[in-house]
Amino acid sequence: MYNILVIDDVDSLRDALADSLKTLGFSVSTFSNGPDALESFKTQTYHCVFCDLIMPVMHGLEVLEELKKIAPDVPVVIITAHFAVKDAESVKTVLDSVRKGAFDYIAKPFSIGQLEIVLTKAIYHYNIISENERLRAQLSDTADYKLVLGKSKVMRDAYEQTKKIADSGSTVLVTGESGTGKEVFARTIHALSNRRDKPFFAVNCAALSAGLLESEMFGHEKGAFTGADRTRKGRFELADKGTLLLDEVSEIDLGLQAKLLRVLQEKNFEKVGSSFSKTVDVRIIATTNRNLENAIKNNKFRQDLFYRLNVVPIHLPPLKEHAEDIPELAQHFCALIAQKSGRKAKSFNHDAEMALMNYPWPGNVRELANIIERLHLLAPADAAEFNAADLSCMLKKTPPQGVAAQSDTAIQSLEEIELIAIKNALESFNGNRVKTAKALGISERSLRDKIKKLTP
16 A cells, blocks of 8 residues: 655644545555654655645745655655746746656645546656666666676577567567576566666566456456455556566466457557556567467467467576576676675685586576575675585485486385485585584474484
């Protein structure tokens, strides 16, 4: 729920505005003067501020200046007395507020309809700024494709293809196993395109039921279904002029696929519960970890929708197929984790790099990032580098090529699996039970008890 801050010294007006905002479905905090509001603003998160212009303790323009110093991206709407275009003083006041960073102004008296229009624009502005900041933060970590996407030929080729089509506005279908970096690629396409300063939104198609997904994508009118207590914009509308990522598009059910196809063809849609069409200009990037051609054969995915999405296909290979990128990717993740945790970044010796490159990485880049984070956090603070022994208990044991896994011919008991894990960890840490317990995520006492129980 969005949190709105109201600053007005007149009790009746402040309370009336707060009631109207609550009626529209917002959380509201109110203050009668600037200094108290500023103290709250320093510790609470607000998504929009309504500030009266003329107040006795601190003038509204002074409050505006201080608010912008604390959180420059939060939109501030100035509340003015009756505004007249012919009144030079009124015009000067409004211009001064805009120069000082006001998002908009609203003149007393105003209706709840006027309030909703101003607030909708302000929240939309806040969402765009927040999303772009988040995108810039992510891309600051991932802007250099040599680190994030890899230097191998297959990844360089994929990146070069991305650069060629970035400005085209064409629909892109990014395929690959889970964890290969499909969303990073989608964000890179947006960042390289002429839409880079416009919003980027993502919809996780696998995370929502068909009904909720339709509302998430296209929005809904108030009363469209149980719980729809206010009108809501969908991701298509929010991403207008920008880019919309349909993550795991293969998980959309056939009924909703038909509506999505029509939107891609006609560039317009209706909110759930509405009969009015809205036209949008949105660049679509879809991702999937499934074989859509097989899904078409099995009547799980529409062939016509596939053709609409597959205008520019980009396939990301599993990490094991470009293993030469692993050492630099691992070092990149190490640097990121060190920066976040405030610890010195560690390196990998040759044996550790070989261990990383020889592991098949079923979880791909995501698994690599998780392993490196766990390794970094469990390592002694004074350790300068990682070796193969540090990694051995964290990398899943896999049988050599050509040798059947034991699970193909026999079933191990949980106790046997637990014993193997404990033995491997103890060997990796040269019998050090403190490090072994940390690596296994259990207490030293639990480790002692398990060793006694599992060994005769």
